[in-house]
Amino acid sequence: MTEKELDLSHESIRERIYVLVTSYNKKSITLHPETTFSGDLELDSLTVMDMVAMIEDEFDIVLPLNLLPDLETIQQVADAVEKIIGEK
Amino acid sequence: MSKDLFDKFQAVIDQYSRLPADAADPFAVRMDEVLSQTEAVIDGQKTILAGTNNYMGMTFDADAIEAARQALTDFGTGTTGSRVLNGTYSGHQELEDALRDFYGTKHAMVFSTGYQANLGILSTVVGRGDYVIIDADSHASIYDACAMGTADILRFRHNDAADLDKRLGRLPEEAGKLVVVEGIYSMLGDRAPLKEIVAVTKKHGAAIAVDEAHSMGFCGDKGRGLAEQLGVEDQVDFIIGTFSKSVGTVGGFCVSNHPKFEVLRLVCRPYMFTASLPPSVVASAKVAIGKLRHGSNLKDALWDNATKLHAGLKAAGFRLGTKSAESPIAAIILDDTEQVTRFWSALLRAGVYVNMALPPATPQGLFLLRCSVCASHTPEQIERILTLFEEVAKKLGVALSETLPSDADAKTKETQPKSDAAAATA
Ligand SMILES: Cc1ncc(COP(=O)(O)O)c(C=O)c1O
Numbered sequence: 001m002t003e004k005e006l007d008l009s010h011e012s013i014r015e016r017i018y019v020l021v022t023s024y025n026k027k028s029i030t031l032h033p034e035t036t037f038s039g040d041l042e043l044d045s046l047t048v049m050d051m052v053a054m055i056e057d058e059f060d061i062v063l064p065l066n067l068l069p070d071l072e073t074i075q076q077v078a079d080a081v082e083k084i085i086g087e088k
Numbered sequence: 089m090s091k092d093l094f095d096k097f098q099a100v101i102d103q104y105s106r107l108p109a110d111a112a113d114p115f116a117v118r119m120d121e122v123l124s125q126t127e128a129v130i131d132g133q134k135t136i137l138a139g140t141n142n143y144m145g146m147t148f149d150a151d152a153i154e155a156a157r158q159a160l161t162d163f164g165t166g167t168t169g170s171r172v173l174n175g176t177y178s179g180h181q182e183l184e185d186a187l188r189d190f191y192g193t194k195h196a197m198v199f200s201t202g203y204q205a206n207l208g209i210l211s212t213v214v215g216r217g218d219y220v221i222i223d224a225d226s227h228a229s230i231y232d233a234c235a236m237g238t239a240d241i242l243r244f245r246h247n248d249a250a251d252l253d254k255r256l257g258r259l260p261e262e263a264g265k266l267v268v269v270e271g272i273y274s275m276l277g278d279r280a281p282l283k284e285i286v287a288v289t290k291k292h293g294a295a296i297a298v299d300e301a302h303s304m305g306f307c308g309d310k311g312r313g314l315a316e317q318l319g320v321e322d323q324v325d326f327i328i329g330t331f332s333k334s335v336g337t338v339g340g341f342c343v344s345n346h347p348k349f350e351v352l353r354l355v356c357r358p359y360m361f362t363a364s365l366p367p368s369v370v371a372s373a374k375v376a377i378g379k380l381r382h383g384s385n386l387k388d389a390l391w392d393n394a395t396k397l398h399a400g401l402k403a404a405g406f407r408l409g410t411k412s413a414e415s416p417i418a419a420i421i422l423d424d425t426e427q428v429t430r431f432w433s434a435l436l437r438a439g440v441y442v443n444m445a446l447p448p449a450t451p452q453g454l455f456l457l458r459c460s461v462c463a464s465h466t467p468e469q470i471e472r473i474l475t476l477f478e479e480v481a482k483k484l485g486v487a488l489s490e491t492l493p494s495d496a497d498a499k500t501k502e503t504q505p506k507s508d509a510a511a512a513t514a
Contacts, residue, residue: 044448049224049243062258064219064240 008085013059014078020054021074033075061085108426111433114444124148125464130441138459138473139443141274143416144305144386145464146336146376155375156337156368163367171198172353175364183374187341190377191312191327195349198341198370200362202301202330203229205340208358209297209328210268211237218264221255223247223280225273225451227299239266246273246451249284256292265294266325271303271314275450275458276409277417279303279314286320297326302415304380305334306387306463311380331373334380339365339373390416390463393470397461400474404481405488409456419445420457420477427486428455434480440473 018031024043025031037043043051049065055077056063061084071077107113121129125145126137146152159179169175180198187196199205210233214220218239222230225246234241242259245251252267259265267289269280282298289296300313308316313329315321325346331339342352353359365373379386391413398413401420409419422428425446432444435457447453461470481488 046448053243053245056255056258060258062240062242062255064242065234066241 008059010082013082013085016058017055017074017078017081020051020058023054024051031074033073033078035074036072038072055081059085061088103425106425107429108433111429112436114429114432117436117441122147125462126466126469128441130436133439135436136440136465136469136473138440138461138465138469140460140462141302141333142336142462143302143390143460144334144336144376144380144383145462146334146372146379149336149372149376149379151379152336152372152375156372159367159371165368166366167364169364170360170362171364172360177364177367177370179367179370179374180364183370183377184341186374186377187343190310190381191343193327193343194345194347196341196343197349197352197356197359198339198365199359200340200365201338202299202328202332202340203232204358204362205328205330205342206230206299207233207236208356209326209342209352210234210266211358212352212356213295213297213326214239214264214266218266219259220266220268221252221294222268223270225270225275226268227270227274227301228449230268230270230299239264247278247281249281249288252285253288253291256288256294259292261293265292267294267296268299269296270299270301271307272415272417273451274302274417275445275456276419276454277302277415277460278410279414282314282318282320286315286323290323295325296323297328298324299328301328301330301333302417304329305383306390306416311383311387331369331376335373335376337369337372337376339369386463390461393461393463393465394418396467396470397459397473400470401459401477404474404478406477406481407489409454416461418459418461419454420459422455422457422486424455427484428457430484431480431486432457434483435476438476438480440476 021031024041024047029040035041037048048068052063052065059081061081063080063084067080071080117130119128119130123129125142125148128135128137163177167175167177184196184198199208206229210220210230214237216238219242220234220239221242221244222234223246224243242255244255256265269285272279286296298315303313305311307314310316313327315324315327326342326344328342329340331337394413394416398408398418401418402408407421409421422431428444428446432442435442443458445456445458450456
């Protein structure tokens with residue numbers, strides 16, 4: 001593992017999630033914490049599930065799909081990831 | 089004034105209205121007469137049915153019809169009750185006996201549809217604190233079952249045992265886990281690598297349910313499905329199936345050897361809170377299952393047709409969902425909604441009825457014509473289907489490859505990053 005991958009600080013988690021979300025930002029809109037997946041990024045539910053799989057792999061965590069209804073924004077995903085990492 | 093509740097469907101209404109106006113309306117096709125397993129009259133025209141799930145041609149089996157007729161006379165048109173409240177007749181139990189016999193399992197439970205069998209089993213056997221891990225391309229009924237249940241839901245990359253392994257490996261060792269896959273996937277007609285998936289599942293001590301909806305009847309020596317064919321049946325905890333495909337009627341089931349399986353009759357809501365199947369349906373299903381058991385001629389005929397159709401389409405240069413005929417389903421991959429609709433419509437006008445399938449109901453966002461064969465299709469019918477496919481492609485200017493084998497199928501797409509874009513397939 002590289003040093004970066006081990007860095008699980010608040011800032012680093014956020015930064016890595018932005019990088020992941022960027023690959024789904026087809027319209028190249030400006031991303032901010034309140035950007036929504038279905039509204040702003042226009043992702044369908046299947047694409048959101050693909051993105052979740054990438055996030056799980058990035059952080060080596062389990063992010064069950066039943067949490068999705070509460071994860072509408074980048075901020076909410078970042079908070080959820082941080083919480084899951086904290087519980088590990 | 090409160091808002092119109094139907095506003096949320098505007099995107100769907102818009103998508104529907106964008107279908108080419110001069111093409112036939114895929115949602116308005118009506119069969120006025122059904123002449124046989126493979127032919128119907130649509131708009132006054134005799135039409136070859138090439139998109140049904142009537143794989144073994146059981147819908148017009150003379151013995152199944154006679155059994156249904158007799159049951160109708162003896163037991164009436166319906167049970168008017170659920171399986172647990174005056175809706176279990178001797179026929180329902182005989183049908184469960186027939187299933188136990190067919191699968192060689194200790195337990196069998198009949199549901200009113202395959203959709204409800206998935207809904208019931210998958211939402212009930214896993215609960216809070218458990219995990220259900222499903223293939224990304226799972227049928228809508230599997231997704232819906234997960235949504236209805238209380239277990240944590242995970243999804244692994246379609247047909248990827250290594251990805252499943254990785255995801256199972258992240259779960260707490262002591263937690264209950266159920267992996268869910270299908271034998272054959274109905275949209276592209278591809279098979280699950282069941283041996284590898286079962287091995288990974290058992291390595292992590294998880295249970296596995298296999299939906300054999302599209303593999304019952306013609307996979308395996310006894311026609312039980314892919315688990316039988318690949319020799320892993322003894323490690324599959326639940327087999328789920330339907331009577332609406334190879335069995336030729338309607339209904340669903342689950343078979344298992346779990347010692348406590350019968351308790352499901354007391355806790356499984358989609359079993360308890362809906363009317364049981366009508367006696368006539370139950371009677372024809374029982375006869376049809378008996379025939380599947382001894383259906384080697386039908387099986388041979390089906391595989392013969394499947395191989396011919398697949399090979400013919402491939403030789404013509406169509407891009408297909410699988411490299412070879414893995415199932416009776418041939419999925420023709422086209423470019424966009426308009427092309428699919430026009431192709432589908434032209435085939436219908438020429439006398440062949442296939443199904444069109446569009447995103448989001450398709451894996452990887454593909455635009456498909458889903459073509460499937462029946463054991464009762466004649467060689468002439470298969471020829472006719474192939475001829476019309478080629479004619480329509482020419483007429484519409486659909487680009488066909490000079491059979492470059494490597495990119496003539498969907499596998500090339502699968503290596504792209506978005507490859508496991510899932511499908512809650514319809
Ligand atoms: C994989 C799969 N499971 C379940 C079902 C549901 O079967 P039924 O038609 O009996 O509800 C289907 C049929 O659409 C299916 O393709």
